Amino acid sequence: MADTALTSRPRSPLAGAADRLAAVTRASGGTIRLAELPFLTQLDVRLDAKGAAADAVGLALGLTLPLEPDTVVRAGESTALWLGPDEWLLVGPPGGARELERRIREAAGEEPVSVTDVSAQRTTVLVAGAGARDLLAHGCSLDLHPRAFRSGRCAQTTLGRTQVVLVAREEPSAGFWVLVRSSFAGYLADWLLDAATEYV
Incomplete structure (x- = not known):
């Protein structure tokens, strides 16, 4: 009888883009930090x-x-998004x-x-660094100024024509989470990499 057990490890939606995301982070000198946070x-x-x-x-x-609409509460390792x-x-x-x-x-x-x-439905992209807000503003219709979209806020919106959940992390230096459907993750990564070219 054939062995039908799965022997391979799961592959994240952006596993193939990890090197390119890391290259932008290195080349920008910390102005932009891009990374996938897989399997959350x-x-x-x-x-x-x-x-x-x-x-x-x-x-x-x-x-x-x-x-409160569009807010986030975090405790320990858990985060609740409205x-x-x-x-x-x-x-x-x-x-x-x-x-x-x-x-x-x-x-x-x-x-x-x-x-x-819905863990398998989306992956999470971290966008951080001093230029993170400007980078995201290139493709997001929300007002991302810290007065309007401060730490602890979230929104269901579009980024580069892709539906996402955008989260402003608790500390400004922690940047943003971009939760994107796995099937659109490759497109969004390409969009972020293209938008980040001015910072490298």
Whole structure:
């Protein structure tokens, strides 16, 4: 009988672009830093923000689910992104989806809750450095000035004609996360590399 077990390791959507992203980082002298953060745990969670489950889930995760539109709450290695009045994206370290889902479902108890593992749906690109905001502004219609899109903010938007979730990290030096669907990751990487040519 043929051995059907998978023996290869998973390949990230931007594995083939890693060297080119690193080359821009080196050539820009730190003005632009580009890197993929592959395989982050991503869970889409839907529940009643005013119900008992919201407080219980927040307590179980050690963070309060953000209730203000387009905001981010971070605690430890977990980050909660507000996507809608009853929807959040929880982001955590790779490999933690099952445990995180278990904790959410246990905390919610009999309260209605939807938890969907979307980890394979998107990959995450880190865009950091002193020129990060200017680079992103080339292809994003949002006002990315720190007064308008400061640390702790997120938005579902387009970047270079690609739908993304953009996250301003907690410290300005930490830059931005760009969460992009895996099928569009190669296109977005090419766009970022092209837009970064003026910094190298």
